[in-house]
Structure formats: C-alpha cells, structure tokens
Amino acid sequence: MIVEYIRYKIPPSDAPRFEQDYAEAGRSLDASAHCRGYELARCLDEPGSYILRIQWDSVEGHMQGFRGSVEFRAFFAAIKPYVGMIEEMRHYGVTAVQRTEAP
Template sequence: MITEIAQIEIKPGSEKDFEAAVAKARDAFGRSKGFLGFELHRSIEKPQRYRLLAKWQSVEAHTVDFRGSDNFAEWRTLVGPYFASPPEVEHTETVVTT
C-alpha cells in the first residue's frame, strides 16, 4: 500500500465549494481500481491549502489506472475550477508507525 499526498492550493474564498466538490468526487475515487480510501485536510495557518491523503494498492493504481480513467476526468471536472495552481503530488510508503 502507498499513500498519495497531494498539496492543493485553491482560490481564496472558494474553500466551502471546493470541500463540497471533493465530497461529490468520493464516488469517482470509490469506483477506481486499487483505491483504498482518502482524507482531505485543510491547513489552519493557510486556509487555502489542502492536503489530500489517498491510499492506493500501488503507485500504478494511482498513476496509471486512476489517472487514465473517466474517474480521474470526473474528479478534475469537479475540483479543477477551484485550483489556484496545479497540485503538487508525491507518493510515500510507511516506514515507521505506532
């Protein structure tokens, strides 16, 4: 399992609309091969900054299966209008836990 961390900067004043769009996009993620779940976090210090933490079975499940699908197109249609800049995305693996 891997974790995708996407840092997303949105346009000021669109926070509630963005959060509603992400909630609508849950189904698009849920239909995706290899998807295991996600959380959306909002920065307290910088309220236009969000981090999406998505769990995938593999990097390829995200970068190939999801990004090449209609589900990704649906996700971007719903949330893309709120982006102030392209999201910064990286993939991590857990190395220590409690």
C-alpha cells in the same frame, strides 16, 4: 500500498466550494478499485492551505489503472478548477514507523 499527497493553496473565499467539489470527486475515488482511502485536511493555522491524502494500492494502480478509467474523468472534471492551485503532488511509500488509532 503507496500514499499520494497533494498540497493546495485555495483562496479562503473559495474554500466551501472546493470542499463541495472534493466531496463530489470522492465518489470517483470510492468507485475505484485502486483507491484504498482518502482524506482532505484544512490547515487550522493557514485556512487556505489544504492537503489531500490518497491511499493507492500501487503507483501503477494509480497512474495506469485509475488515470485510465472512467472514474478518473469524473474525478478530474470535479477538481479541474483547482489544478492550478496545486503546490505539490507526490507519491510516498509507507514506512514501518506508524500508529493507527484502534476502533
């Protein structure tokens, strides 16, 4: 599994629409066989800053599988207005240093 992090800088006035559009884009992630989970977090200290965290089965699953799919076209259509507001987009490998809250 790998994790993709995307940092956005969104004008606060656009935040409600941004979150609505990402909720729509989430349906495409839900439909992807390669997506293992995702979350969108808004910075409390700087409300225009967001981080999207997406868990993928692999880099190949994301870059070839998802990006070559019908789901990606719908995902990109939903988030296209915000592409120019991306500050950083990177893939990370998960290390053994972690804790997940028990259900």
